[in-house]
Amino acid sequence: MTRHAYRFFAASVSGGVALLGPRDRRHLEQVLRMQMGDTCEVAAGGRAYRARVVPGGLELMEEIETVTAPPVTVWLAQPGGSFIDNSATVNINTGSSWHVQDPFVHDPFA
DSSP states (O other), X not given: OOOOOOEXXXXXXXXXXXXEOHHHXXXXXXXXXXXXXXEEEEEETTEEEEXXXXXXXXXXXXXXXXXXXXXXXXXXXXXXXXXXXXXXXXHHHHTOSOOOOOTTSOOTTO
């Protein structure tokens, strides 16, 4: 079982130590109450690292493999007139509160 790791975004990296912005630093110190030596993850320069809390920032220990999201393709299609006519009929028969209207198809309820 893997343990949850908090991830922070580095404002800058200098000499193998990631420096956090004021909000992330406050969250690390006052909300999560992380102590010297605790580990977390840091995103810096488009990469993710395992890091350890040290005085002045987060010491980058090793780069970790990140998972990228697969590309998503969205297809949109407009149904033909017969589909719209049928869906309007179904809406009336089922008592639905909405109504399909298409400017190219005669609306029997107008």
